[in-house]
């Protein structure tokens with residue numbers, strides 16, 4: 001069972017998660033971070049960057065692996081996840097660019113790109129803390145409904161819903177690529193600690209299906225129920241369709257300091 005924390009707002013969750021990341025980096029200067037893109041983790045990345053500067057933390061040895069990338073967008077395209085990770089994570093936090101990896105969405109090498117990415121993650125020793133968002137259809141990474149729960153990094157076709165959801169980042173929905181390369185659900189589940197965040201009512205159905213529904217490929221995030229160490233941060237709107245909220249609140253209220261994250 002995931003630890004479910006219902007927060008007042010996104011700012012509260014971002015503060016807790018950024019503190020967790022900074023403390024973890026101080027404890028392990030070679031920490032391997034799993035990085036989600038999208039809107040949800042942006043507050044976390046901003047706070048981590050501020051805290052790292054303020055505390056003069058050495059991040060030169062920290063490694064990072066993004067979850068996914070669009071296929072066919074140039075790495076220089078402002079919405080490519082290479083660009084997004086560089087401008088929201090690598091540069092502001094001051095990570096060493098060679099230590100930060102994003103799956104390669106170049107069409108000419110796409111057939112090998114998944115296996116190569118898996119090798120890189122393995123060679124790093126595996127992801128220590130994986131930051132996750134969730135799609136309105138329950139996807140994690142870009143593992144759309146129907147994805148195998150043991151899948152590895154590979155090419156996927158985005159659903160129309162995900163393309164519509166992500167159209168806000170582009171001039172027009174037609175510019176949103178139809179294909180992506182994403183860590184598989186099996187890959188994500190190998191990270192040592194999964195931290196999922198979800199805010200606003202648009203995520204409430206996906207959150208309820210993921211946390212309290214059956215484990216099913218039709219809600220890829222439900223695979224988190226299989227992981228021994230998952231922490232979920234949601235606001236009241238995203239928690240609206242959950243049944244067990246009284247218990248989640250009770251557990252959080254009684255969380256002992258020694259338990260940590």
Ligand code: F6R
Pocket residue numbers: 035036037038039040041067068132133134135136139140141142
């Ligand atoms: C992106 C990713 C996706 C997003 C999800 C939510 O790397 O893995 O699963 O986390 O689409 O996106 P936002 O945060 O924009 O609502």
